[in-house]
Amino acid sequence: MKLFQKLLLAPAALGLLAPVAANAADVNIAGLSQYGTEEQVTSITQFSDVQPTDWAYQALSNLIERYGCVAGYPNGTYRGNRAMTRYEAAALLNACLDRITEVTDELKRLMKEFERELAVLRGRVDGLEARVGELEATQFSTTTKLRGQATFVLGANAFSGTSTQNSALPFNNNYNRANYGATVFNYDVRLNFDTSFTGKDLLRTTLRADNFFGADGHGDHTHASPYGYGLTFLEVATNAPTQNNVVEVNRLFYNFPLGDSFSVNVGARVRMDDAGMLGMWPSVYPADSVLDVFTYAGAPGAYNTSYGLGAGAGIVYNDVLGADGWTLSTNYVSANGGSGNPTLGTAGNGGIGTEASSSTSVTQLGYTGGKFPVIGGSAWGLAAAYAYSQNMPLAIGTPYASAISGTGFNGGTSSNNFGLSGYWVPENTGWIPSVSTGWGISSFTQTYFRTSQAPQANSWYVGLQWPDTFVKGNDLGMAVGQAPFVTKAGSAAGTATGVNNPIDSNYAWEWWYKFQVTDNITVTPALYYIQNYDGQFGKLNTSTGVRNATDNVFGGLLKTTFKF
Incomplete structure (x- = not known):
């Protein structure tokens, strides 16, 4: 499954995992506002309530260091055991998508900038493959x-x-x-x-x-x-x-x-x-x-x-x-030894093991x-x-x-x-x-x-x-x-x-x-x-x-x- 498809399905998966479906009345608007406006963290060590022994420690660390799309609460906590609302999931997903979009745009820019070099390299690879195939067929x-x-x-x-x-x-x-x-x-x-x-x-x-x-x-x-x-x-x-x-x-x-x-x-x-x-x-x-x-x-x-x-x-x-x-x-x-005349002194003489053999044994x-x-x-x-x-x-x-x-x-x-x-x-x-x-x-x-x-x-x-x-x-x-x-x-x-x-x-x-x-x-x-x-x-x-x-x-x- 492609990354983008995974991201689209993430909200539904998060919603299904929530212990109780939250409606509009259950949403803590103030808390959500605080979560969404908090500055993104750059290291997992900024969370006071996240320990290396936590089962999701490595996954959370990767999201922070690779994509930079995880935010915490103003008091420096992540509250990893708290149930996530659908609004909070949407805020997290949106932040990650923004980062991925930035990376994709940067790759597109680099590909366009080096379009000519990539074309030359592709041609060389194709030519090399053709030569290898010809060599294997005619060696x-x-x-x-x-x-x-x-x-x-x-x-x-x-x-x-x-x-x-x-x-x-x-x-x-x-x-x-x-x-x-x-x-x-x-x-x-x-x-x-x-x-x-x-x-x-x-x-x-x-x-x-x-x-x-x-x-x-x-x-x-x-x-x-x-x-x-x-x-x-x-x-x-x-x-x-x-x-x-x-x-x-x-x-x-x-x-x-x-x-x-x-x-x-x-x-x-x-x-x-x-x-x-x-x-x-x-x-x-x-x-x-x-x-x-x-x-x-x-x-x-x-x-x-x-x-x-x-x-x-x-x-x-x-x-x-x-x-x-x-x-x-x-x-x-x-x-x-390639001659068939075994007579000593006769033109063309030789043989193997005859008296006319010019031989040596060591x-x-x-x-x-x-x-x-x-x-x-x-x-x-x-x-x-x-x-x-x-x-x-x-x-x-x-x-x-x-x-x-x-x-x-x-x-x-x-x-x-x-x-x-x-x-x-x-x-x-x-x-x-x-x-x-x-x-x-x-x-x-x-x-x-x-x-x-x-x-x-x-x-x-x-x-x-x-x-x-x-x-x-x-x-x-x-x-x-x-x-x-x-x-x-x-x-x-x-x-x-x-x-x-x-x-x-x-x-x-x-x-x-x-x-x-x-x-x-x-x-x-x-x-x-x-x-x-x-x-x-x-x-x-x-x-x-x-x-x-x-x-x-x-x-x-x-x-x-x-x-x-």
Whole structure:
């Protein structure tokens, strides 16, 4: 019932409630005159005979404070228990109607004054409703989210050293300057489509393209960006496309839970470090820093995430309660699992579980402890991983280590790889950085040098990161380590290459500072230095027999990342 209708019926209701109907003779004209002419009260406390315990106290207070249409008697009383005459009811009702009329007139005046603004606002609301309706009718999927990332890299390298006359192998400063000495501007674009059907599963489809590998029409490293080949390979680069500027399906896998503690991942394009493949990643050093050699937790042989991309599956047992607990995971990936030719050394060879499979299988046992600083308390983690690789070269390493691990897919080389990695994050960030470290060793059974003893390669790294350096949101970081280098070559023919006495060691450093320009844009200037860039091959001079030449690179870049 509308307010006005209620007010019209109020006199009748009041009359019915009166214990005795008053006629003209019963009306106290003097009292009514006093009631009607008394000045309106502004607070219920002005009534001496009204107490907060009275049952109608709140209703009377609202009439006074909201409408100001209640009057009392000259002696400061309200006389709430006294029967009301019809004349008194009419006087009260009239006073309230006058106040309501005043409010209504004021609203009409305001509506007229802002008539144009209200019309514009109404039009905007109507337009918004139409757009929402159109979006709901034409949206791609209610379960799919798009996450994109575009990265620009501008930089150059300066090569130095005495290795200039190696005629047998193209690993010397003259060769490096000629092929990788220009200033370059490269890009990488990734589009992730994440779909969930139950709220707990994940179907990921990733489209990716870049121009780090080589110029259009060339698939060899002589046309590669300096950031797409060798130890200067960047994490943001990819060696998957055979040409530049080619959009490819970089990821296609489905991850789903199996009970409360297990998760399973199956994919036609999946990598060993994707969701559901490993129970934990034993490093907090950011993978999107600079050099790719520092993104394998110190063990590129065990965590072969570069070449270990293809058809595969993994299962993870996770017993983490809060932030503490064990994880156990195992997975298998065949880089050429889409090929049906199981014959080793034949064009188009591959398959899953055949002798021609370029595959890797990783088993990891990890433990996480403590709590991250955002929750309270320091955090740490430790993991041991074993990987068996078949016909699979190292993810990254010196040219000598890469040659021993296999010149390419299906090279007939197998390896046993072990990694031990961990991290620690302090409770209070500041001058004390987070620390990530790791060590790896690989043992090869291969046909490249036909050795009677298994060659070996070692690697390690230490990564430090200072969050919120100078400005909140900006991070400072550095890392030092050695890419996989040959420490044991075995007995083999060809002493000219020094295989019986490996001198393949190298050292790499990187320093970077990430500016958080906006929530979606970061700018990262970085410097790096690699001593013995080509390892043992850069130290050898086959024309003179000298084995102490130097082969170094110092580089700088500016990386800008856009996330959307």
